[in-house]
Amino acid sequence: MWRLVEGYHAPVYFAPQAREEYAAAGLRGFWMGYVAGRSGPLGAVPPEVVTAMFYNFAAARIDRALPDAWSLGTPADAVAAHQRIADLRLRELLGDGVDDPALGEVAKALAEVVVGLDPAGRPLFAAHAALAIPDAPHLALWWATTALREFRGDGHVAALLTAGLDGCEANVLAVVAGQVPEQQREFRGWTEPEWEAAINRLRERGWLDADDALTDRGRQVRTDVEELTDRLAASVDRAVEAGFGVDRLLAALRPVVARTVEGVPFPNPIGLPE
Template sequence: MNDDSGRIARLMWAHFEPIHAVCYFHPRALDSFRAAGLRGYWRGYFASRAAPLGAVDAAPVIAAFFGFAPQMVTRALPHVWEMATPQEVLRARLIGAVQALAELTYDQPQDRIAEAADVLEAAVDRLELAGRVLGSANAALPRNESPLARLWQAATTLREQRGDGHVAALVAAGVHPVEVLAWRAALDQRREFLQPARGWTDEEWAAGRERAIARGWLTADGTPTDRGRAEFQAIEDATDRAAAHPWRGLDAADVERIDELLDPVGRAARTVLPAEFPLVLPDLPQQRLATGPAA
């Protein structure tokens, strides 16, 4: 694999991550969760991401989602399945996502939406799923006939498969979830936002910050170090490599066309994401990606 494969994988992530994320932030998507009986934001979040796994307990979700404090997950699971079954949650999240995307893309040609769904589904068909629990569970879901439903589900599958690879890279690097959060809080986000959004106590946060200092990622006063930047970038690079397989073998014209199709949808989806977004979302390039063959 050459350098372009990881670079293309990152560009595609910049497009499909916001398409997936409308289900957590658009009012129509949130209304759909409430209509299914999932009162409270976090019940909808944990139920919707976990639903492809079935009526699971908290333990596999704590492992697969990685960044959340166990006590935060156990407040939602498994009792959310008493409010709505996994099948009801899957239906609610798809209805909400489609309604959200319909509002956001009403002025875009429907043939382009259908083509965008086609190219993302083709990428899903090329995914490597061994070891990717959330990606595999989403890939196994039946495909809808609606272009917007197909587009959202394909974006979600690609997003979760990438997330599985990111978790694997973090585990391989021996990083604890709170260390990652303390690093992000020092780098480009606020602790006052990240800590409650992931449910860790002050004591757990302090311990994670101390481990990040001992690891050499932060100075004693909490400043990011060059070593921290380099090691975290290595994790990001490993994530890009693990997500690159469905984009290999594409020539420059293929990449340009996919970029053209996804760019307006992804940009429209970004308009509903909050100013403080609890995930890392790369900026889109100012110009189209110029690249040779990615094989």
Template sequence: MGRSAALARRFFDRLEPVHAVTYFAPEARAALDSLGYPGFWMGYFASRSAPLGIVAPEVVAAAFYNFTTERVAKALPAAWEMADPATLLAVRSESAVDALRRCGVTDSESTRLAGELAAKAARSAPLDGRPLYAANRALPWPEEPLATLWHAVTLLREQRGDGHIAVLVSEGISGRECNVLHAAAGRVPREMIMRSRDYDDEQWGGYVEQLRARGWLDGHDALTAVGRDVKQRIEDRTDELALGALAALTDDEITTLFRVLTPITRQVVAAGDVPAATPMGLNRDDLDDDNAHLH
């Protein structure tokens, strides 16, 4: 019996919070602030794009997909005058490990096992057409167990994200349109996505009109039946592509990974750093269940 794509979605709900301390934990913010970055966004663009090296803002905008080049250019290349990519890579890993420790994640046998299994999946996930995943996979693997776990889930989330972008491109949905579609589906508050992705009311309204013209939004900016079908197709196809990241693991290994990773995710969520509503659209309702439910 083949594995269900729902497995990939449940796996994402477990790995993403462990990675997301990179953006939301006070340790990460303090570490980036110490480099002299003003505000959140310069550190975000610099640290997340650091695996790519020093590249043009257009390259980062293309890889991140739903930010404009102009928004990226407010941070890059100026950020590299304060710290080079190698420094950012060290800072983001060290601060993430510090955050995980504060959340109560220890260098235990379960943590080591979670890191080993996640790393096994991350080392052999499909590479084609996945630039952010490829850039992260090309980095040296850390030896410290918590750093190994964090690095592995970072690879896996970027691998999934690259696949998601490929699905959006295949559907002819731009990075800016996908933000509006995501908000209309109730996956993220409109105000949050407008603020974090740099829209004014006129810009947002323009993309709403584009989606209305395609028959995906109604006059109240809600998804039509066609729009719901499109959104569901995007999510389903993303899960199907992400399932390949687990192909290197046996059923027993997947069962074990869910058993040891889910409590770690619960610790991170309980610490309160990662907000419940984020652009990632995570589901926390299932985190009381550490069973992979393969069969």
């Protein structure tokens, strides 16, 4: 389910329209737009708060975007730009499928799930879930999948904390495991010294060997993190099953995401597998 939810949400990050739409909202460059657009539902919070919630981004990457973004535009402007990018890109990718009545059915089902979830301990989810649900079915579905991926993401942060992994270390392990591109350090804004220090810490714990490959213990840590992330997201599965039905939802999403995932490069920094 995560792969399908992420496959519908993710094209917004790789849309060719992004820079133009962010610029129209007064934001300078892609990264300022990304940070402001994703954190905008929280309001004009300081960069330290966003760094804490995003978790795997270096503080310097967030500091370059905030609070400057809030002197150039409002959080509402950034959120609106983010949604316009999603609208334009999804219309391109879905083609005539954007008018498929089944899209509205799935959007309604997932919106009901989002509204019914407990937001406790899930700040990014709570902020995105509190936004108004768009009228257009393809955007209502994007709103729901966005909220759900942040629900899972908030739980993933809790799992990383439980495992004693900081944001840089988590990225290092993802690169070593082949889950994300080799350029992940640059994508997430970590310096070379910060990256090397994280590698050294992982070696000292016995999670990486002398060749910087995962040890058995390192693989087990990653497995534990993913399994805990799944358990923390299990309320979504239960809610879907109680309403629309998991099998029915997956069957409905697969042909839709087969189109939208064409807008996602592989490999990608999100870790979505091809």
